[in-house]
Amino acid sequence: MDIRMAGVTKVFDQDIVALEDVHLSVDSGEFLYLVGTTGSGKTTLLRILSREYIATRGQVTVGDRNLRKIGRSELPFYRREVGVVFQDFKLLSDLSALENVSFALEAMGLPPRIVQNRANEVIDQVGLWRRRFLKPPQLSGGEQQRVAIARAMASSPSVFLADEPTGNLDIRTSEEIMKLLLSINAAGTTVLVATHDRNMVDAYRQRLVELHNGRIRRDERRGRYLLDDEL
Amino acid sequence: MTSFRYALRDTFRLLFRHWGLSLLTLVTAASVLYILGFTGLFSLNLRQMISRVEGGLVVQVFMKKGQNADPVVALVKTMPTVTSAAAVSPEQALEKLRAKLGNQARAVTLLGENPLPWSVEVQVGRAEQIAPLVRDLIAVPEVEEVLYSGKLVERLTTISRAATTASGTILVLAAIISTLVIFNTIRIAIYSRREEIEVMLLVGATRTYISLPFVIQGTLLGAGGALLAIAGIWGTYASIMNAVRTSLPFLDIIVDRRTLLQFFLLLFATGATLGWVCSWLAVSRFISRASRAK
Ligand SMILES: Nc1ncnc2c1ncn2[C@@H]1O[C@H](COP(=O)(O)OP(=O)(O)OP(=O)(O)O)[C@@H](O)[C@H]1O
Ligand SMILES: [Mg+2]
Numbered sequence: 001m002d003i004r005m006a007g008v009t010k011v012f013d014q015d016i017v018a019l020e021d022v023h024l025s026v027d028s029g030e031f032l033y034l035v036g037t038t039g040s041g042k043t044t045l046l047r048i049l050s051r052e053y054i055a056t057r058g059q060v061t062v063g064d065r066n067l068r069k070i071g072r073s074e075l076p077f078y079r080r081e082v083g084v085v086f087q088d089f090k091l092l093s094d095l096s097a098l099e100n101v102s103f104a105l106e107a108m109g110l111p112p113r114i115v116q117n118r119a120n121e122v123i124d125q126v127g128l129w130r131r132r133f134l135k136p137p138q139l140s141g142g143e144q145q146r147v148a149i150a151r152a153m154a155s156s157p158s159v160f161l162a163d164e165p166t167g168n169l170d171i172r173t174s175e176e177i178m179k180l181l182l183s184i185n186a187a188g189t190t191v192l193v194a195t196h197d198r199n200m201v202d203a204y205r206q207r208l209v210e211l212h213n214g215r216i217r218r219d220e221r222r223g224r225y226l227l228d229d230e231l
Numbered sequence: 232m233t234s235f236r237y238a239l240r241d242t243f244r245l246l247f248r249h250w251g252l253s254l255l256t257l258v259t260a261a262s263v264l265y266i267l268g269f270t271g272l273f274s275l276n277l278r279q280m281i282s283r284v285e286g287g288l289v290v291q292v293f294m295k296k297g298q299n300a301d302p303v304v305a306l307v308k309t310m311p312t313v314t315s316a317a318a319v320s321p322e323q324a325l326e327k328l329r330a331k332l333g334n335q336a337r338a339v340t341l342l343g344e345n346p347l348p349w350s351v352e353v354q355v356g357r358a359e360q361i362a363p364l365v366r367d368l369i370a371v372p373e374v375e376e377v378l379y380s381g382k383l384v385e386r387l388t389t390i391s392r393a394a395t396t397a398s399g400t401i402l403v404l405a406a407i408i409s410t411l412v413i414f415n416t417i418r419i420a421i422y423s424r425r426e427e428i429e430v431m432l433l434v435g436a437t438r439t440y441i442s443l444p445f446v447i448q449g450t451l452l453g454a455g456g457a458l459l460a461i462a463g464i465w466g467t468y469a470s471i472m473n474a475v476r477t478s479l480p481f482l483d484i485i486v487d488r489r490t491l492l493q494f495f496l497l498l499f500a501t502g503a504t505l506g507w508v509c510s511w512l513a514v515s516r517f518i519s520r521a522s523r524a525k
Contacts, residue, residue: 012525050433054524072438075522079435090430094248107436109234151434 001063001081001158001190002028003049008058010044010214018044020214022058026192028158031185033201034194035225036211042194043087045211046161049192050084051075062159080108083152083189087163089144091136097147098123098132104151122150126180142173149177153184160184160191166200178204198225234440241444245424246451252420253452259416260456260502261463263409268464268498270405274398275494276484281391283483285358286314288387290365291378294349298373303351306371312360313353321347348375358387414509417449421513425521432522442514446507453506457499465495 003026010019019041026032034042047053048060051067060067062082070078091100102119110118123132126146136144145165152160162181166174178200185191195201201208201224208223209216246253292303300318307316319327324347353368355361361384368377421428424445431441468491475482485491 051524052433072522076432076435076437079433084433086433090426090433092427092430103431104434106237107431107434107440109437109440111233112236155435 002026003159003190003192004059004061005045005048006059008045008048008055008060010041010048010053011056018214019048019055019211022211022214022216024209024216024219026190028190029185029188031182031191031206032193033206033208033223034192034211035196035201035208036217038196040211041214042211043163044214046084046163046192046194049159049161050082051078080155081158083155083157083160085145085148085152085160085162085165087167087194089136089148091144091147091151093136096133096135097128097139097143097150100136100147101151101154105154108155118154122154123147125153126150127176142169142177145169145173145177146180149180158189160189162191162193164195164197165193166195166197171199174200175203201225235443238440238443238447242447242451245444245448249420249423252423253448256413256416256420256449256452257456257459260413260453260506261459263412264457264460264498264502264505265463267402267405267409267501268460268494269467270398270402271498272464272468272485272494274402275490277394277398279485280483281387281394282356285387285391286354286356288354288358288361288379288384290353290355290361290368292351292353292368292374293376293378294351295373295375296348298349300349300351302371302373303353303368306367307351307353307364310364310367312355312357312364314356315352315354317352319350319352321345321349324348324350358384358391410505410509413453413505414513417445417452417506417510418513418517420448421445421510421517425517428517429521432518438515438518438522441518442511445514446511449510449513450503450507453509454499454503456506457502460502461495461498464498 003024005022005024008019008022008024009017011017022041022045024045034045036042044053048055048067049062051070054068062078065078092103095103098119101123102115105115105118106112120129120132123129126149128143128146128150131139131143136147139147149162149165152162160181165177165181169177174197181191181193182204205222205224208218208220208225210218210223292300294300294303300320304316304318307313322345325345328347353364355364361379365377365379368374428441472484472486475484
């Protein structure tokens, strides 16, 4: 699905402007890095797309849905089409890695056999087959990250949003995760990755959008992480 | 269908994985329903005692000389408030008088013929129904006199009204408090699962899917609490019945098994319904809050 944002502004309480007049157009099947200093509005932008937040002003459409007009009963079905890897994972700590994935599939009302097959499949794809029965507290940070990715990709979403998926990970693990995200994108999914990871951005060059104080400062087809003043 | 199977499984997960909170809810529901049940049983007994006394009140209607009781019997038969009416012939009245006065009754018969009139003994269910009844009876031309204990009726009417109001108020209060306590306990239980609910919302679970396990759990715990409360009330009430029978035999408390059984069934239904409604309200409120876009 494609994403269109026009004149999007997000103002929080106490007049904190997190996004200001953002125009962003992402075609179906594109891969896009969202970079910018801390507090520049990356998470806010992703949360507007996952409909955790509603834009204060401006239009947001994903596929043929106007996000402002999604009703209470339609929201769950929209969320199934948008896979999200949260900055803080949001895994349930008393469920195993496999259960964290199957739990999300069950919530969509899929029958047990399909749930089992699909959960096994994605857990295997993210390389956690041998650790599938461990619970999040028993997994390393990178492994938890991969459980979160597995859960987000399980429903075969059309849009995939990842918030700092390689934060605090070593280069090798980061590379594995980047390859995973690229393979999700190769299957036709639109992927947005908010990141501070300059190694990854520079190693796997993709379209890059830089936010600065809530505004888009750069939008390059195969951008480098380096900021203007560093060049 | 599939979702319902998941819901049942999740219900048992909720019940047993978090057995501490389940137990808390169960014990709270049981205690609260125990108090509510006892309040109800007390009101029921009060009502019964008062209505026994009220039903025992007799209005005596004396006919004019030479008139039999038929006009009054015919009239009271049409009155819905009248529970019983018995005509007393002069002969029967004389018999009664003799039995009461013994030898002195001879004086009455010295006159030769029986001087006593026909009369009717009328009873109603409630004390407050006596005043209008008396008004209607006096208006009957064949009636000479209507006798009843006015002061007693007045007092009973007041007591009966006060008792109804008081026990009704206490019952309503107990019901409100029970609902609030159960509601808040369930809310705490739901709040402790907030992480899970939030994640479910984020991955696209429907509201029904999320709330069903909580609602089933709430209903089960409400029903379970009611069963415990009934067991407790039965134990306490049985010993009260025993004590009353031996030391206060004149106290007319409810011992009828059918009435008690009906009462307990009602309490059980109340417990299950409270659990159901409270958990449904609590979980929908929580979901609405959690899913509101900022
Ligand atoms: N729920 C909220 N309420 C109030 N202010 C918020 C909220 N969420 C974000 N903000 C503010 O909006 C601004 C942008 O935050 P955001 O989380 O989008 O930044 P970010 O680019 O993701 O930063 P980071 O790289 O540190 O994750 C910040 O100033 C933040 O304080
Ligand atoms: Mg962020």
